[in-house]
Amino acid sequence: MALNPEPGDLPADARIEPLACGRDAALVWDRAEAGTPPDEHERACPHCTAAFADAQRLDSVVHRMATQELEPPSSVMDRVLSAVRTELRPHDVLTLPSPHGPARVSRPAAATVLRHAVDRISGVWARSCRIEQVTAVESRAVDVTLTVTARFGIDLTPVTARVRQLVIAAGEQALGIPVRRVDIHVVDVFEDGSS
Amino acid sequence: MTEPGAGVPPVRMHVSDAVVARVAAQQAQRVPGVVALRADLGQALLGIAGSVLGQDRPTLSADGVGATVNGRSAEVSVTIVTRLGHNCRDLAQAVQREVAAEVSAYTALDVHVQVTIADILPP
Numbered sequence: 297m298a299l300n301p302e303p304g305d306l307p308a309d310a311r312i313e314p315l316a317c318g319r320d321a322a323l324v325w326d327r328a329e330a331g332t333p334p335d336e337h338e339r340a341c342p343h344c345t346a347a348f349a350d351a352q353r354l355d356s357v358v359h360r361m362a363t364q365e366l367e368p369p370s371s372v373m374d375r376v377l378s379a380v381r382t383e384l385r386p387h388d389v390l391t392l393p394s395p396h397g398p399a400r401v402s403r404p405a406a407a408t409v410l411r412h413a414v415d416r417i418s419g420v421w422a423r424s425c426r427i428e429q430v431t432a433v434e435s436r437a438v439d440v441t442l443t444v445t446a447r448f449g450i451d452l453t454p455v456t457a458r459v460r461q462l463v464i465a466a467g468e469q470a471l472g473i474p475v476r477r478v479d480i481h482v483v484d485v486f487e488d489g490s491s
Numbered sequence: 492m493t494e495p496g497a498g499v500p501p502v503r504m505h506v507s508d509a510v511v512a513r514v515a516a517q518q519a520q521r522v523p524g525v526v527a528l529r530a531d532l533g534q535a536l537l538g539i540a541g542s543v544l545g546q547d548r549p550t551l552s553a554d555g556v557g558a559t560v561n562g563r564s565a566e567v568s569v570t571i572v573t574r575l576g577h578n579c580r581d582l583a584q585a586v587q588r589e590v591a592a593e594v595s596a597y598t599a600l601d602v603h604v605q606v607t608i609a610d611i612l613p614p
Binding site: 368369372375376378379380389392393394395396397398399400401402405406408409412469470471472473 | 575609
């Protein structure tokens with residue numbers, strides 16, 4: 297009860313009435329919680345006995361609840377992680393053209409969309425995808441830099457032309473952002489059967 | 492708004508941030524292409540705390556929406572998740588348009604909506 301202000305600081309109606317026997321109920325509760333056995337007066341006095349029993353009942357309920365096993369729902373991890381990811385990169389976004397005010401799309405999500413478009417072509421796999429927005433241009437156009445791996449023996453010229461075409465189409469159709477330039481780096485080749 | 496001398500005391504209504512946020516969240520979820528609203532860290536933790544403690548609040552969720560009422564206007568920010576196949580530019584504009592229209596019809600505030608697409612799920 298160390299946190300209680302001095303009785304003099306309290307307004308008159310907030311002061312706690314002592315028990316009918318004249319003892320302070322808070323002191324009785326404190327002693328009950330501390331496990332002190334009731335003294336002679338408390339054993340005999342019906343008011344103190346009642347207060348003592350109340351304190352012990354509350355104590356047992358609190359202990360029972362404290363020992364209960366909490367079962368967090370299975371989705372906790374997912375929800376926390378996706379919230380943390382969103383929070384960590386709040387500014388890693390591309391601006392979408394909109395007459396109604398600020399509209400943005402997460403840059404990693406946009407990169408996933410473009411990589412997904414590239415992966416539809418047989419013979420190449422997208423690795424990294426960097427998107428840089430050209431802020432000076434009103435249309436919000438972007439420059440895309442891709443690294444890809446190609447199947448060994450494939451003719452690179454038509455395939456990269458196709459990659460370029462699909463990235464531009466995905467930018468317009470899935471994102472709504474015009475693609476101004478596509479740089480494609482073929483960084484590796486793979487053999488058939490492995491990817 | 493009230494005629495002077497009519498004997499009716501003038502009514503001044505103030506709409507709180509929470510009202511704007513909840514109305515905006517309901518409307519944003521109805522826009523085709525919006526798969527979910529993405530709660531920020533604070534909202535996610537509060538939601539988890541609520542479900543662990545067994546508080547099944549019958550209130551409307553405002554997860555993923557932030558709102559500030561400033562006099563006669565309101566700033567709303569909505570964070571959404573969509574699915575591949577919806578054009579992000581068109582979706583963002585539709586959310587801005589529909590949320591602004593709904594909140595402004597409900598609260599008579601001048602509403603500006605900011606949209607962030609946080610994630611695009613595979614089809």
